[in-house]
Amino acid sequence: MKPNPLFRYPAALLIASSLLYGCKSNSVETTQSSAKTGAVPAAEPVYTVDPAVATTILGTVRYTGAKPKPQLVDMSSDPTCVAAHKGKAYDESLVVGAKGGLGNVFVYIEKGLEGKHFATPTAAVTIDQAGCWFRPRVLGLQVGQTLNVVNSDPVTHNIHPMAMVNREWNHSQGPGDPVMHRTFTKQEIMIPVKCNIHDWMHAFIGVVDHPYFATTKDDGSFTLPDLPPGTYTVTAWHETLGRQSITVTVTASGKAMANLTFAAK
Incomplete structure (x- = not known):
């Protein structure tokens, strides 16, 4: 029976396993640390004008x-709006x-x-x-x-x-x-x-x-x-x-x- 090659290098396997576990552990610790701190980007500083130089x-x-002639607006669809302007409302797009x-x-x-x-x-x-x-x-x-x-x-x-x-x-x-x-x-x-x-x-x-x-x-x-x-x-x-x-x-x-x-x- 041929020997299992894995048993030829027990020390190497142990070291590799330790390194793998260590990497995972560090990754988990870093993630947990970030979650605990809840780091939020710093807010932008508010600019304030110096009154002495404002x-x-x-x-x-x-x-x-x-100068354009006043244009009447038709509000007849709502009598309450007509009453608010006493029957005459003018367009205000150009004052x-x-x-x-x-x-x-x-x-x-x-x-x-x-x-x-x-x-x-x-x-x-x-x-x-x-x-x-x-x-x-x-x-x-x-x-x-x-x-x-x-x-x-x-x-x-x-x-x-x-x-x-x-x-x-x-x-x-x-x-x-x-x-x-x-x-x-x-x-x-x-x-x-x-x-x-x-x-x-x-x-x-x-x-x-x-x-x-x-x-x-x-x-x-x-x-x-x-x-x-x-x-x-x-x-x-x-x-x-x-x-x-x-x-x-x-x-x-x-x-x-x-x-x-x-x-x-």
């Missing part, structure tokens, strides 16, 4: 060309002031803040359904900031943000229903909003990963305060006229103007 960008967005200022323009810093992480505001932003309009029509909020959705009307509305980057959602809200609370997790400019019940109701939401944005007033003015000194691309967005951008450099404790103009189409 700057401001301000300006006006203007409209040039023939031009007496001196050519353009309202409802979303203005924000597009470039110049790379690498900076800002705290999420604790205060909520509100969009109301009042008089069968969304109020405000154009609004902004930061990523993760709470959006409160309110219905102040005696009729049921529906709010439907048609997001492409964030999650799209669609909810009805009746008279007296509780406030809805929603958030957006990614930057997206802009998110169109509609009411599936009243097809003339529209709004636009700008979601930005920093606090430097504004909606122009009816006279076209805006202010972006408390910026760190630097060079920035300021971009203005309008729902029918498109986008315009301008590069602005602002020094410590200084102010800079960012005036933009949209031409009639």
Whole structure:
């Protein structure tokens, strides 16, 4: 009978077995250690602007060309909406002031803040359904900031943000229903909003990963305060006229103007 070759090298087998067991043991210990510690990536440090050097960008967005005639909106499908406007409601997609200022323009810093992480505001932003309009029509909020959705009307509305980057959602809200609370997790400019019940109701939401944005007033003015000194691309967005951008450099404790103009189409 030939001897079993395994018994020729008992020492070698013992060493190999020990090494194999040792590797498995170390692997198990490492896995268990990681599970116990529950290591989580460190959060990005929050950038805070030094008040001693904080700057401001301000300006006006203007409209040039023939001022459009007010367009009546047909609300006849809902008598309550007609009554809210005493029979006459006008389209608000193009709001031009007496001196050519353009309202409802979303203005924000597009470039110049790379690498900076800002705290999420604790205060909520509100969009109301009042008089069968969304109020405000154009609004902004930061990523993760709470959006409160309110219905102040005696009729049921529906709010439907048609997001492409964030999650799209669609909810009805009746008279007296509780406030809805929603958030957006990614930057997206802009998110169109509609009411599936009243097809003339529209709004636009700008979601930005920093606090430097504004909606122009009816006279076209805006202010972006408390910026760190630097060079920035300021971009203005309008729902029918498109986008315009301008590069602005602002020094410590200084102010800079960012005036933009949209031409009639």
